Amino acid sequence: MKNRYIDLIEQTFYFPQEGFDVKDGQLDFNGVPLMDLVREYGTPLRISYLPKISSQIQKAKRIFNEAIKENNYDGQYFYSYCTKASHFSFVVEEALKNDIHLETSSAFDINLVENLVAKGKVNTSQFIICNGFKTDQYKANILRLHKNGFNNIIPVLDNKPEINYYQQHLDGQMKIGIRIAADEEPKYEFYTSRLGIRYSDIIDFYKQNIENNPKFELKMLHFFINTGIKDTTYYWSELNKAIKVYIALKKICPSLEYINIGGGLPIRHGLHSDYDYEYMLREVVKAIKTQCDSSEVPVPHIFTEFGSFTVGESGATIFSVLNEKRQNDIEDWYMIDGSLMTTLPDIWGMSQRFILLPLNKWEQDYQKVNIGGLSCDIGDYYNSETHQHQVFLPELDEKEPLYIGFFHTGAYQESISGYGGTKHCLIPAPKVLLINRDEHGNLTKEVFSQEQNPEAMLKILGY
Numbered sequence: 184m185k186n187r188y189i190d191l192i193e194q195t196f197y198f199p200q201e202g203f204d205v206k207d208g209q210l211d212f213n214g215v216p217l218m219d220l221v222r223e224y225g226t227p228l229r230i231s232y233l234p235k236i237s238s239q240i241q242k243a244k245r246i247f248n249e250a251i252k253e254n255n256y257d258g259q260y261f262y263s264y265c266t267k268a269s270h271f272s273f274v275v276e277e278a279l280k281n282d283i284h285l286e287t288s289s290a291f292d293i294n295l296v297e298n299l300v301a302k303g304k305v306n307t308s309q310f311i312i313c314n315g316f317k318t319d320q321y322k323a324n325i326l327r328l329h330k331n332g333f334n335n336i337i338p339v340l341d342n343k344p345e346i347n348y349y350q351q352h353l354d355g356q357m358k359i360g361i362r363i364a365a366d367e368e369p370k371y372e373f374y375t376s377r378l379g380i381r382y383s384d385i386i387d388f389y390k391q392n393i394e395n396n397p398k399f400e401l402k403m404l405h406f407f408i409n410t411g412i413k414d415t416t417y418y419w420s421e422l423n424k425a426i427k428v429y430i431a432l433k434k435i436c437p438s439l440e441y442i443n444i445g446g447g448l449p450i451r452h453g454l455h456s457d458y459d460y461e462y463m464l465r466e467v468v469k470a471i472k473t474q475c476d477s478s479e480v481p482v483p484h485i486f487t488e489f490g491s492f493t494v495g496e497s498g499a500t501i502f503s504v505l506n507e508k509r510q511n512d513i514e515d516w517y518m519i520d521g522s523l524m525t526t527l528p529d530i531w532g533m534s535q536r537f538i539l540l541p542l543n544k545w546e547q548d549y550q551k552v553n554i555g556g557l558s559c560d561i562g563d564y565y566n567s568e569t570h571q572h573q574v575f576l577p578e579l580d581e582k583e584p585l586y587i588g589f590f591h592t593g594a595y596q597e598s599i600s601g602y603g604g605t606k607h608c609l610i611p612a613p614k615v616l617l618i619n620r621d622e623h624g625n626l627t628k629e630v631f632s633q634e635q636n637p638e639a640m641l642k643i644l645g646y
């Protein structure tokens with residue numbers, strides 16, 4: 184019986200496959216021999232293969248444009264990149280080479296856009312879609328960008344009171360959007376998303392606050408469901424509900440012309456998974472077209488905000504196996520030179536699986552192992568994949584260490600783990616206050632550090 188790692192992979196999956204190949208027992212990622220990188224830079228190592236970002240954007244644009252043509256869809260497709268997936272300057276600047284727009288999630292994101300404007304990477308005609316529950320600072324930043332000529336900035340109202348701030352502080356007229364609070368998939372503990380305005384409230388809200396208000400032009404209806412774009416009854420029923428709201432609103436709001444279906448286009452987290460993007464996106468376009476035609480309403484232009492899809496597959500995280508520990512008759516641990524918990528926090532936080540492959544020793548026999556991170560935490564481990572509840576890797580030998588890579592790790596991991604002090608959605612670290620008692624027992628207070636500011640955050644991200 185063949186027991187080599189390479190045989191296991193070739194018998195289990197179609198291999199080689201897009202992005203992955205093996206030459207002389209060593210792994211190539213998008214044509215890059217990874218062992219060369221390891222020899223040059225050592226481990227642990229986080230790599231970003233930048234051309235993948237552009238090719239993903241071009242793929243989505245091509246599929247949407249083909250679907251638009253096939254369906255005689257009288258509207259356009261707008262790709263906006265959801266910056267929170269990865270705010271790094273090298274990611275956003277690569278994405279911006281592809282004639283795209285941006286979606287923001289918090290106050291500092293607007294500082295990020297301003298930095299890109301100063302560098303000539305973003306111009307005032309681009310769409311800046313502003314999502315999220317907005318603090319006053321975020322709202323003020325949005326209005327500053329609008330004042331500085333961004334006519335296509337669209338704050339997407341997350342809640343009804345949000346509009347009051349703009350009403351009070353806005354000079355001139357601004358485009359706005361409304362986010363539908365989608366019903367969550369039944370597996371969640373809550374029924375309706377905390378983000379957005381309830382389906383049933385949207386028409387009344389429009390009539391009372393926007394219809395005859397010279398300050399606002401309602402342009403966009405926004406819809407995003409947490410589970411992403413999937414071929415499930417739940418997804419299609421939520422999408423169809425959103426299209427119905429669009430149609431009802433369009434009938435009374437002539438300025439409305441964009442539907443935004445958010446992010447959530449899945450990426451490969453296992454070698455067995457391959458998504459039929461053509462089918463899914465064609466069905467989305469068809470669903471919008473069919474309903475609009477039967478209601479005799481012009482079709483909307485379509486916006487998406489793909490985050491993981493844009494940047495996820497460009498990333499990989501490489502570790503060395505430092506040693507093997509056999510803790511009982513059946514449990515074998517490969518101890519790596521880093522922490523999974525702090526480098527790839529979704530593994531710990533949401534049981535996320537990534538593509539896991541060795542970089543070398545593909546000709547070696549394989550064995551079942553647990554991967555142990557360097558931190559002391561019991562949760563710092565990895566021992567199952569998307570297609571099976573176990574992990575197999577080549578056996579170790581004396582010749583050279585085994586190197587392993589987690590692939591398609593390019594989205595969210597740095598911000599959630601707080602790389603260098605950055606934060607998820609760029610929500611700043613709070614002010615730190617030390618409270619003590621002096622020798623008389625009186626309270627003393629000392630500010631250890633101020634709340635994080637945009638400059639500090641953006642510096643970490645390469646701006």
Ligand SMILES: Cc1ncc(COP(=O)(O)O)c(C=O)c1O
Nearest residue numbers: 265445446447448488489490491
């Ligand atoms: C409003 C909105 N748009 C886009 C995204 C991006 O999702 P993804 O990275 O799955 O494409 C998210 C993710 O939470 C979101 O909340």
